[in-house]
Amino acid sequence: MRAVTIHGPKDIRVEQVPDAAIRHPTDAVVRVTHSCVCGSDLWAYRGRVPRQPGQRIGHEFVGVVEDVGADVRTLRRGDRVVAPFVWSEGTCAYCVAGLPTSCPSKGFWGDPGADGAQGEAVTAPYADATLVALPADVDEDRMPAVLALSDVMCTGHHGARGAGVGPGSDVAVVGDGAVGLCAVLAARRLGAARIAVFGHHRSRAAVARRFGADIVVLADAGSVAAHALELTEGKGFTSVVEAVGTADAMAAATAVAAPGGRIGFVGVPHGSQDGIDLRAMFDRNLTLAGGITPARTYIPHLLADVLSGALDPAPIFDLTIGLTDAPDGYAAMDERRALKTLIRI
CATH class of the missing domain: 3.90.180.10 (Medium-chain alcohol dehydrogenases, catalytic domain)
Incomplete structure (x- = not known):
């Protein structure tokens, strides 16, 4: 064969x-x-x-x-x-x-x-x-x-669940690959009120919107936080899905989460442990949940x-x-x- x-x-x-x-x-x-x-x-x-x-x-x-x-x-x-x-x-x-x-x-x-x-x-x-x-x-x-x-669909769902997405949630998805886009579908299915996707690829914006994203931001990882704070009037997102697995993506996910927020991480880690700011998570009472789906x-x-x-x-x-x-x-x-x-x- x-x-x-x-x-x-x-x-x-x-x-x-x-x-x-x-x-x-x-x-x-x-x-x-x-x-x-x-x-x-x-x-x-x-x-x-x-x-x-x-x-x-x-x-x-x-x-x-x-x-x-x-x-x-x-x-x-x-x-x-x-x-x-x-x-x-x-x-x-x-x-x-x-x-x-x-x-x-x-x-x-x-x-x-x-x-x-x-x-x-x-x-x-x-x-x-x-x-x-x-x-x-x-x-x-x-x-x-x-x-x-x-x-990928189950993995996007796992990320949304780890992020605590439910009716009325304000959701950020870091990453516009297949998993990130499926996380958009999952978040909409779970009742999210608003979904923002942060990615790099203009060609994927149409798919993100078709799947239910309200906002698509094309930005490098270093500027994601500034965009997110502007969108939320400085508050951050209550639910964040990290769907990339790199240190930059994890740092961005931590930066955009609101105090008391949850981060669902499902990107296969490639050095992302370097992007975990434990002090920020401690000071802002952030929850990190997820892993292999x-x-x-x-x-x-x-x-x-x-x-x-x-x-x-x-x-x-x-x-x-x-x-x-x-x-x-x-x-x-x-x-x-x-x-x-x-x-x-």
Whole structure:
């Protein structure tokens, strides 16, 4: 079978790899129909995160169950499924508490020795606990929106929840990537009264407004605070989502938060600990909450709205390619010619 592999900085290839297969009785084999490139994949693409030469890559997918192990009880061949970016076994204390990303048996698609999502098929461990079955009559046009539940839509939701967004909230989103834009959708769904997005890319402003942003500010990180204080008459925002993961973004998120405010941080950290001003957080009674997203917990709650069209993150996908064009899809995102690349297989 074919799959995307990474061999070094900016060296993405589509190669033949061993076929996905049942290795344990709780496994399922899923034929992938839709996958995508994540902003976090770019850290490896740029050489900022180490990968073994030839390692599989990608952690978001939708597909069709092709085979199941003897102990799989809830899935059948032919079922369409969406997968969270982490697999988990479903019965440990953390899974039961809704935190499958802390499961001792967890794993990530694309880990060394594991199948990556950007390929023709995937072996899914703990299939009953990990995969979420879709209705048999799901509209094909909804599949890009469903795919977003693998990671970025759930991650935006996690950021909004960490920021304490609810009816009437005044929300700032730091970052206009796919996660930041999905945080806008999530904040609007949770009842925010006003949403401001702080980003760098003029081309993404239209998507931000379509998703529910009232204000879009194009500014470098150093000037975000001044813009935010002007918008709030010096008070700051009660809810802030940090959706980048850099030190500058965390510093900006801290600076724009109102006293007593909450910061939901979901950007994968890359030095962002240097942007945490503990004195400012202490003096202004700020709360910092978030971390890695328990997507498997959120998918069932968000899926109904996605299938009905009430929640539609599909516009984050502005480039669609086939599997063989994956290297071009990575390059397009790296060069900011695409927000998020959808791979149809």
